[in-house]
Amino acid sequence: MTAARPRDAGGTLDPAWWTEDPERWDLLRFEAAHDAAGRPLDRWSKDRQDILEALVLAPGPIDHDFARFLLEQEIRFHRHCWGCSHTIEIAALLLAEHRRPGDVWHLWEAILASFDTWGCLPHQLLLACGGTEHTISYVTGSDHGQRDNLLGYLHKLQAVTGDDVAALMARRRRHFTDILRELDAVPERDDDR
Known part of the structure; x- marks a missing residue:
């Protein structure tokens, strides 16, 4: 990939650059972002975080794919x-905003990814396609x-409407x-002092 990755005035990767060409997504592919010993590359981790944060700051929804x-x-x-990491919740939120029924499987997979994701992801995102009944x-x-x-898990969830889930997604995006x-407003620290 030879195209430069443009950054906006704040130094953040420009979200439009990524969505213009799906071949660029390979730069964010997890498997391509590790050294020979399997350790994550810092640049990949930073790009991943930057793009997700830029996307949650932009009006949504983003490209579904x-x-x-x-x-x-x-x-x-x-x-x-x-x-x-907060990045998995942002990614789940960006997908849930499309409110497509088939995305429930991707959201379920995210919740099941680890013990920690089970505990940190809002499980009501599973109901994004129209609430519990739908x-x-x-x-x-x-x-x-x-x-x-x-199904066994969904039956244990409290009944939630599509409006309840929409309100949750709006609150989490606002959060x-x-x-x-706020972090952008914090002045840079001068380590020389």
């Missing part, structure tokens, strides 16, 4: 690390290998936007 790709990479990353109906009609596991804007 790109959102799904980003969540897949976050799932791969979180299967190989300890803890739960999601259960969709999953029931599916022949997906995880159907019975997901990340507020935090990122």
Whole structure:
């Protein structure tokens, strides 16, 4: 890949650059971002975080295929690390905003990626396609290998409407936007003092 990765005035990778050409997504692919010993490359980790943060700051929703790709990479990353980065929640949120029934499987996979993702991701995102009743109906009609596991879990969730999930997604987007804007407002620290 020879194209330069343009940054906006704040030094953040320009989200439009990534969505112009899906071949550029390979730069964010988890498998391509490790050295021979399997350690993550710092540049990949920084680019990944920068692009997700830039996307959550921009009005959504973003390109559906790109959102799904980003969540897949976050799932791969979180299967190989300890803890739960805010980046997987941002990726899940960006995909859930499309409110497509089939995305429930990607969101379920993200929740199941690790013990930590189970604990940190809002499980109500599973209901993004229209609330509890609509999601259960969709999953029931599916022949997906995880159907019975997901149905068992969905039946344990409190009944939630599509409006409830939309409100949750708006709150979570606002949460990340507020935090990122606050961080941008913090002056750089002078380590020479």
